[in-house]
Amino acid sequence: MCGITGWVSYRRNLTHEQAIVDAMTQTMSCRGPDAAGTWSEPNVALGHRRLAVIDLPGGAQPMRVSTPDGDVVMVYSGEAYNFTELRNELNDQEFFSDSDTEVVLRGYLRWGPAVxxxxxxxxxxxxxxxxxxxxxxxxxxxxxxxxxxxPTPDGVLFGSEPKAIFANPLAKRVIDVDGFRELFGFIKTPGHATWQGMREVEPGTIVTVSKDGIKTRTYWRLEAKPHRDSVEDTVLHVRELLDDIVRRQLVADVPRCVLLSGGLDSSAITTIAANQLDEPVRSFSVDFVGQTENFQPDELRATPDTPYVHDVADYVHTDHTDIVLNHSELSDPELRRKVITARDIPVGLGDMDASLYLLFKAIRGKSTVALSGESADEIFGGYRQFHDPVIQQTDFFPWLMLARTMHHESSLTPELEKALDLRTFLTDSYSSAVAEVDRVDGEDEFTHRMRVMSYLHLTRFVRILLDRKDRMSMAVGLEVRVPFCDHRLVEYVYNAPWSMKTYDGREKSLLRGAAKDVLPQSVVERVKSPYPSTQDPLYLADIERQANALPADHPVFSLIDRKALPGGHRYTLERTLSLATWLDIYQPEVVF
Incomplete structure (x- = not known):
């Protein structure tokens, strides 16, 4: 796992711009604390920061292969879990390392972008x-x-994070109405990067930059296909896939661990990993001072995590550590700065971002790679909104419908609220997303509606959480792998009908059926509980005090209505502090 950046310019000599390339690369140092490298020729410069995970001495980047017609050079972030099989396919080539990076590069030499x-x-x-x-x-x-x-007038800038691009003077820090809609709408529009003029390489796409401009091609998307397996065969196949996926994702030349919440998802990954390893699995969980002893059920969380975490840890004898946090750690303004800097945008998840950062930081002291249960709820249908009859029949983003039933007072200034017109934006975005969903011949209306709901979560919601996971982990140099995002599993379960995903009358039936033989009964029976949030009233008092202490002339109050702060909802306070911190750090030009 690493950080990449680069600059293509067809009108200037980039070998004279080394200081800028170095600055772009340096912004990625947290993502790659182990090594740094750059490479340039007149029209291109590439930068790389490395977190060494596989082939520690041999995977240095940028990685170059010379051909008679020119050099082919790559900067790469991530892991190819099937690199061993691909290397065997490429056995006629002479490799100089054992890294998956070189396998991908030589795969490109053989197959081009079709790699x-x-x-x-x-x-x-x-x-x-x-x-x-x-x-x-x-x-x-x-x-x-x-x-x-x-995009620039004569090429492109790119990076793992916006901060790498902003280290180049050609990129301007501007956020406009479209960017604020993305922030406050809480959906992830494919390709949208929040910042004006910036884009994302969309998942499953190939972007090619040449003297003729920029072209994009989709190589993968979710497609509706008939599902012909029985319930029994489907459960069996899900388990076979999970066994294979976990086995692949445990491969590393550095210490590994699992993130364990005591829920069905992370517990399944933990116990499957335990069955595959010869040594005890190292596991970590997050908790808050006094939370387990004083837990109060709320609208989302019926039970505390820690008793279930310990059930799993005892059941498979993991080497377990609880990371227990207090209110002052979570509300620390310096931690908030680190979180906002890591994310580049003020999402406003407050203690849930802060605790994740501190959890990952603690883990990084003992492990370099962690496996997570992220994304299982989107794939198997675990969230409460999947099972609400009203939300099932409502033409709107399901997670936003659930939020409206719980709380949602407006805290934006009237001027910003009018400019954003979020209702129209979200309605249009919903219609655009639904139009992408294929329909299987003979699929009844309810089954198709549930397919749509699944598609929305997999393309407009889970990417928010995946970005959060990546930014918080890479900010401390930790690689977090997500077995449930293996595309084979996603494709297979996406096409299983809703009746099969709830065959036992509960959420995530297919996953429960696939993993129940390796789980303690308490976890098999546990009701879905989201990522934990502190219930400590001292945390709320801290952030309320900090929000009310913001100067009256702070630019955040051009976005947030100051009258909403006294006695305001916790979410409003956290959003205000996140926005204020972001404005202080990035000093963007705000246009609305």
Whole structure:
């Protein structure tokens, strides 16, 4: 796992711009603390920061192969879990390393951009093809690894994160109405990067930059296909896939661990991993001071995590560590700065971002690679909104419908709220997303509606969480792998009908059926509980005090109505503090 960046310019000599290329590369140091490298020729410059995970001495980048017609050079972030099989296919080539990076590069030499079709993994990489004077940028199917680009008059800037692009004077920090809609709408529009003029390489796409401009081609998308397996065969196949996926994702030349929440998803990954390893699995979980003892059920969380975490840890004898956080750690303004800097945008998830950062930081002291249960709810239908009869029949983003039933007072200034017109934006975005969904012949209306709901979560929601996971982990140099995002599993379960995903009358039936033989009964029976949030009233008091202490002339109050702060909802306070911190750090030009 690494950080990549680069610059293509067809009108200037980039060998004279080394200081800028170095600055772009340096912004990625947290993503790659182990090594740094740059490479340039007149029309292109590439930068790389490395987190060494496989072939520690041999995977240095940028990685170059010379051909009679020109050099082919790559910067790569991520992991190709099937690199061993691909290397065997390429056995007529002479390899100089044991890294998956070189396998991908030599795969490109053999198959061109179609190498993407053969990859199983999480990846974002850019290849400068000196034979054609083109840059080829490729991102994994699910969007696990972030990848941004910024077109310029004579080429492009790119990077794993916006901060790498902003280190180049050609990129301007501007956020307009479209960017704010993306922030406050809480959906992830494919290709949208929040910042004006910046784009994402969309998941499952190939972006090619040449003297003729920028072209995009989709190599993978979710497609509706008939599902012909029985329930029993489907459960069996899900388990077979999980066994294979976990086995592949445990491969590393550095210490590994699992993230364990005590829920069905992470517990399944933990116990399957435990059955495959010869040594005890190292596991970590997050908790808050006094939370387990004083837990109060709320609208989302019926039970605390820790008792279930310990059930799993005891059941398979993991080497377990609880990371227990207090209110002052979570509300620390310096931690908030680190979180906002890591994310580049003020998402406003407050203690849930802060605790994830601190959890990952603690893990990084003992492990370099972690396996996570992220994305299982989107794939198997675990969230509460999947099972709400009203939401099932409502033509709107399901997670936003659920949020409206719980709380949602407006805290934006009237001027910003009018300019954004979020209702129209979200309605249009919903219609656009639904139009992408294929229909299987003979699919009844309810089954199709549930397919649509699944599609929305997999293309407009889970990418928010994947980006959060990536940014918080890479900010401390930790590689987090997500077995449930293996595209084979996603494709297979996406096409299983809803009746099969709920065959036992509960959420995530297919996953429960596939993993129940390796889980303690308490976890098999546990009701879905989201990522934890502190219930400590001292945390709320801290952030309320900090928000109310903001100067009256702070630019955040051109966005947030100051009258909403006294006695305001916790979410409003966290959003205000995130926005204020972001404005202080990035000092963007705000246009609305």
């Amino acid at each position: 993407a079709d053969r990859l199983n993994g999480m990846y974002a990489f850019a290849i400068w093809d000196g034979r054609t004077q083109e840059l080829v940028m490729i991102r994994d199917r699910m969007g696990i690894k972030p990848f941004y680009f910024y």
